[in-house]
Every structure is written in C-alpha cells, then in structure tokens.
Amino acid sequence: MLGGEPLLRVLFGEWPREWTGRSLETVRSIEAFARRCAALADRQPEQAKKYRTFAIWAEGLLRSMDELEQSCYAAKKYAQQIGHFRIDDLTAEERTSYERHVYFDKNAYIRFFALLDKLGTLLNQLLGLRTERIKAHYSYFTMLRNMRQNGLHSELAKPLNEIKERHQSAMSRLRSRRNIEIHQMNAELKDDLSQSLANNGARRTLENLGSNMEDLDQGWAMVQGSLHIAFRYGCAYLRRIE
Numbered sequence: 001m002l003g004g005e006p007l008l009r010v011l012f013g014e015w016p017r018e019w020t021g022r023s024l025e026t027v028r029s030i031e032a033f034a035r036r037c038a039a040l041a042d043r044q045p046e047q048a049k050k051y052r053t054f055a056i057w058a059e060g061l062l063r064s065m066d067e068l069e070q071s072c073y074a075a076k077k078y079a080q081q082i083g084h085f086r087i088d089d090l091t092a093e094e095r096t097s098y099e100r101h102v103y104f105d106k107n108a109y110i111r112f113f114a115l116l117d118k119l120g121t122l123l124n125q126l127l128g129l130r131t132e133r134i135k136a137h138y139s140y141f142t143m144l145r146n147m148r149q150n151g152l153h154s155e156l157a158k159p160l161n162e163i164k165e166r167h168q169s170a171m172s173r174l175r176s177r178r179n180i181e182i183h184q185m186n187a188e189l190k191d192d193l194s195q196s197l198a199n200n201g202a203r204r205t206l207e208n209l210g211s212n213m214e215d216l217d218q219g220w221a222m223v224q225g226s227l228h229i230a231f232r233y234g235c236a237y238l239r240r241i242e
Contacts, residue, residue: 155233
C-alpha cells in the first residue's frame with residue numbers, strides 16, 4: 001500500500017505519513033477494486049485487456065492521490081513559515097519559503113483537476129456512460145453531468161454530485177487559478193498585476209495565503225471524498241457483474 005515513502009515530508013524532518021480515517025478507507029477501496037479487476041482478468045480471458053486496464057488506472061489514481069496529498073501538505077507547511085504579508089518585510093528565509101510554497105501550491109491545484117479527470121475516464125469506461133458522445137475530450141464534471149441528466153447510476157451520481165456542490169465555491173476558485181496558470185500567466189502573478197495597476201507599478205503584499213490554503217483543504221476533501229464514493233461503488237458494481 002502506498003503511503004510509507006518519505007518523499008516530501010523528509011523536507012521537514014518528519015516521519016513518513018500513514019493513511020488514517022476516511023483516507024485509509026479510500027486507499028483500501030482502490031486497492032480492493034484493482035485486485036478484483038485483476039482477478040476478473042484471469043477468469044475472463046476474453047475481457048482481460050479491459051479489466052487489466054481498469055486495474056492499472058486504479059493504481060495510477062492511488063499514486064495520484066498520494067502525490068496530491070503530499071503537495072497540499074508541503075504547500076501548507078511552507079506557508080506556515082511566512083510570518084509577514086508585506087513584500088518588503090519578508091526575510092531571506094521567508095522569501096525562500098514563499099517560492100517553495102508557490103511551487104507546491106501550484107502543483108496541488110493543477111493536480112486536483114487532473115486526478116478528477118482520470119477518475120471520470122475510469123468511471124465512464126467501467127460503467128459504459130458514453131460521455132464522449134457529448135464531448136470528445138470530456139472532463140470529470142462533464143461525465144458527472146451526463147450521469148445526472150440522463151439518470152445513469154443514480155446511486156453513484158447523487159453522492160458524487162452532493163460532494164461537488166458542498167465544495168463548489170472553493171473548487172471554482174481553484175479552477176480559476178488553474179486556468180490562469182495554464183492559459184494566461186503564472187497564477188501568483190495575477191495578484192502582482194492587480195496590485196501593480198493599483199499602486200503605480202508596485203506590489204506591496206502577498207496574496208492571501210491562509211484563504212488559499214483553506215481552498216486546498218476543501219479541494220482535498222472533495223477529491224478524496226469523490227474517490228472514496230466512486231471506488232466503493234466500483235467494487236460493488238464488479239461484484240454484481242461477476
């Protein structure tokens with residue numbers, strides 16, 4: 001099971017993370033799904049390619065979950081090392097922590113949507129949702145809308161939609177930052193631009209790191225919770241079709 005590697009926590013002189021609580025349940029559900037797919041591939045040679053693909057995708061999602069959690073953790077740890085909010089007041093150490101914070105923060109909010117899209121691809125193929133008829137390069141949210149509007153697997157669509165709605169405001173802000181980063185400019189420079197226009201070319205303060213980290217917490221809750229719901233359902237679905 002993933003989760004024992006030091007990876008990013010070694011940067012802070014800490015012990016490796018151990019999954020606990022709902023995160024541990026999610027990890028176990030993903031692993032159970034992958035094992036069941038591998039067993040089905042052995043028992044049904046004519047569909048072995050399909051089930052082995054599902055198993056590999058599940059293992060990839062588990063690794064993505066691990067990488068996302070660590071990126072969120074590192075972004076928050078470096079943010080905690082910054083005690084000033086005015087640019088001119090930052091010490092050399094705080095400037096270094098800020099640059100590292102920006103790196104891991106950016107890594108996290110890009111990974112949220114990449115992971116969800118991978119989950120959407122797996123569910124679309126596993127459940128035969130045919131979301132590609134709506135949009136060739138569909139997102140997780142397009143897949144979810146397809147399920148909701150067409151009454152597909154409502155026992156899965158309902159809780160997935162509920163958790164999406166619960167964290168919608170934070171996810172919208174994270175999506176905006178992701179889109180700016182990918183399509184326009186470095187997302188942290190958006191605040192630079194606003195302040196520069198307002199202050200005759202000068203930037204005076206950092207962006208609101210606390211608010212951004214609260215969004216990361218909500219994003220993690222949405223993504224991890226969606227994985228938990230999806231893979232519990234996936235295991236039950238495979239049992240029904242065996």
